[in-house]
Amino acid sequence: MRRNSPLLPYLFVLPLAGLLSFVFGLSLVRLVEFSFKQVRGVDGPWIGLRNYELVLGQPLFWEAVRHNIQLFLVIPVMVVIALALALLLYERLPGWRIHRTILFLPYVLAIPIIAVVMKQMFQFSGPVNAVLSALSLDFLVLDWIGSADVALWTVMALILWRETALGVILFLSRLMALDETLIEAARLDGARWRHRAWYILIPQMRGVIEFFVVISAITMLSAVFAYVYVIGGGRGGPGTATMVIELYIFNALIRTSLPGVAAAVSVMLFLVSLILIRALFALRRREEE
Amino acid sequence: MMRPLPHLVLMIASAIALVPTLFMLVTALKSQKEYQADKTGLPDAPVLDHFRQILFDTPVFLWMANSLILVAGSVVLSLAVSCLAAYAIARMEFRGRDALFTLSTALMAVPPVVLIVPLFVLYAQIGLISTYSGVILIYAGLVTPFSVYLLVTFFRTLPQDLFDAAVMDGASHLQILIRVVLPLSLAPLLTLVIVNALFVWNDLLMAVIFLQDDAKKTVMAGIAVFQGRYNNQIPLTMAGMAVAAAPMLILYLVFQRHFVRGLMAGAVK
Numbered sequence: 001m002r003r004n005s006p007l008l009p010y011l012f013v014l015p016l017a018g019l020l021s022f023v024f025g026l027s028l029v030r031l032v033e034f035s036f037k038q039v040r041g042v043d044g045p046w047i048g049l050r051n052y053e054l055v056l057g058q059p060l061f062w063e064a065v066r067h068n069i070q071l072f073l074v075i076p077v078m079v080v081i082a083l084a085l086a087l088l089l090y091e092r093l094p095g096w097r098i099h100r101t102i103l104f105l106p107y108v109l110a111i112p113i114i115a116v117v118m119k120q121m122f123q124f125s126g127p128v129n130a131v132l133s134a135l136s137l138d139f140l141v142l143d144w145i146g147s148a149d150v151a152l153w154t155v156m157a158l159i160l161w162r163e164t165a166l167g168v169i170l171f172l173s174r175l176m177a178l179d180e181t182l183i184e185a186a187r188l189d190g191a192r193w194r195h196r197a198w199y200i201l202i203p204q205m206r207g208v209i210e211f212f213v214v215i216s217a218i219t220m221l222s223a224v225f226a227y228v229y230v231i232g233g234g235r236g237g238p239g240t241a242t243m244v245i246e247l248y249i250f251n252a253l254i255r256t257s258l259p260g261v262a263a264a265v266s267v268m269l270f271l272v273s274l275i276l277i278r279a280l281f282a283l284r285r286r287e288e289e
Numbered sequence: 290m291m292r293p294l295p296h297l298v299l300m301i302a303s304a305i306a307l308v309p310t311l312f313m314l315v316t317a318l319k320s321q322k323e324y325q326a327d328k329t330g331l332p333d334a335p336v337l338d339h340f341r342q343i344l345f346d347t348p349v350f351l352w353m354a355n356s357l358i359l360v361a362g363s364v365v366l367s368l369a370v371s372c373l374a375a376y377a378i379a380r381m382e383f384r385g386r387d388a389l390f391t392l393s394t395a396l397m398a399v400p401p402v403v404l405i406v407p408l409f410v411l412y413a414q415i416g417l418i419s420t421y422s423g424v425i426l427i428y429a430g431l432v433t434p435f436s437v438y439l440l441v442t443f444f445r446t447l448p449q450d451l452f453d454a455a456v457m458d459g460a461s462h463l464q465i466l467i468r469v470v471l472p473l474s475l476a477p478l479l480t481l482v483i484v485n486a487l488f489v490w491n492d493l494l495m496a497v498i499f500l501q502d503d504a505k506k507t508v509m510a511g512i513a514v515f516q517g518r519y520n521n522q523i524p525l526t527m528a529g530m531a532v533a534a535a536p537m538l539i540l541y542l543v544f545q546r547h548f549v550r551g552l553m554a555g556a557v558k
């Protein structure tokens with residue numbers, strides 16, 4: 001019978017196998033291969049570890065790494081703010097639904113759009129500085145985008161502004177799924193908001209908080225290209241102040257046409273992200289149990 | 290019980306969340322002269338001229354059309370591939386099934402940036418740079434692991450009786466998938482359409498690398514260039530951003546619940 005043909009399941013999964021081998025399988029194999037080759041155009045001679053030596057000996061690479069590490073500082077701030085806002089929304093004060101809609105808005109806007117808008121807001125002669133000097137906070141009037149000392153912090157503020165929204169919604173949906181009886185009992189006992197949050201709610205949110213920390217770490221490591229591409233004018237500027245690993249790979253591949261060097265950095269980035277990915281899967285498994 | 294402090298905190302947070310969007314819209318309605326004089330206030334006499342300029346004198350519609358082609362192509366391709374495979378993985382017995390599912394799920398976590406080097410070299414070799422089909426293939430591949438994961442999980446929750454009854458009626462597996470399973474799976478399918486469409490529409494990395502031809506630029510790549518070109522005409526730039534943001538803002542306000550669920554599903558993949 002046609003229905004029970006042993007080959008039928010393979011016909012169903014064949015397109016998947018084909019697509020994934022093309023985009024991921026073949027690519028990951030060739031990525032490792034290229035990282036040991038001096039690629040000119042589409043191929044080149046084997047050169048052992050020379051690409052890696054070149055990259056590891058280059059100050060710009062280490063600067064990019066340092067910048068990615070600096071971005072990790074955003075994560076704890078994001079967790080605290082998102083947690084506080086989610087707990088406040090959970091109180092269901094009058095108008096909380098409107099606040100929820102507005103607080104998620106940053107995550108709805110695409111990164112390139114919001115980066116262009118913020119870049120204009122934070123120009124030296126822009127509205128942010130205009131407001132700061134109107135409030136007599138002149139010591140805070142900085143060249144947010146144009147100064148090499150400040151630009152990466154501005155990028156961090158932008159990342160904080162957008163990615164916190166995801167934390168709020170994740171945390172709030174976890175809170176909504178909690179068993180209300182315990183919380184209600186505490187409320188009737190007259191437990192203060194602070195105490196309810198600290199002793200009853202937050203302990204039950206450990207899983208979702210860890211989860212948010214890990215996905216944020218993956219973001220800081222390998223998904224900030226669009227932010228720095230716009231704020232840094234496509235080159236990680238001013239100077240190299242907003243250079244990150246993704247942009248380093250992009251530059252090596254597109255601007256200086258050194259696919260071998262770009263491949264070596266990609267391999268190292270992939271190995272580091274494997275650690276985070278393992279953590280993510282361990283958390284997911286625990287949540288499902 | 291009056292509690293001013295929580296209200297105040299929420300007000301401030303909402304204001305911070307809202308200010309960039311308001312700045313974008315308000316500035317877009319100001320004349321160049323007015324913006325230079327006053328960067329923060331409301332426009333005295335709103336001008337629509339910048340919107341007219343954006344819509345008629347820039348290729349913004351072309352960029353949107355390009356983005357739409359990529360979204361439609363990759364969403365349809367990845368859904369077709371994922372539905373077939375997820376059905377087989379969830380509902381059929383075959384050797385290598387669990388290995389395939391584990392591998393496919395693991396690929397969810399590969400950062401897209403590590404694929405650009407080999408794909409760029411390959412595409413340069415076989416002439417797929419600046420082609421829709423080449424980029425659709427990449428986007429479809431990137432979003433498929435999560436789609437398979439979500440659909441397998443969902444298909445496994447469907448009751449066995451349903452399948453037994455369909456088999457009794459003499460339906461083939463393909464017929465069961467199309468006539469029985471898919472109509473019951475509209476919620477996860479909608480989530481996937483939103484997640485995947487947003488990923489493709491919002492992506493900048495693949496768009497700037499693989500679509501270098503001006504005629505093939507996407508919205509996101511277009512506006513990244515745009516702001517450089519009109520650097521000093523900030524109201525005009527903001528009108529461009531407002532137009533580019535409009536489709537998503539409107540969808541968000543209309544389909545808020547699905548949209549939020551879709552975005553969350555996409556973020557935790």
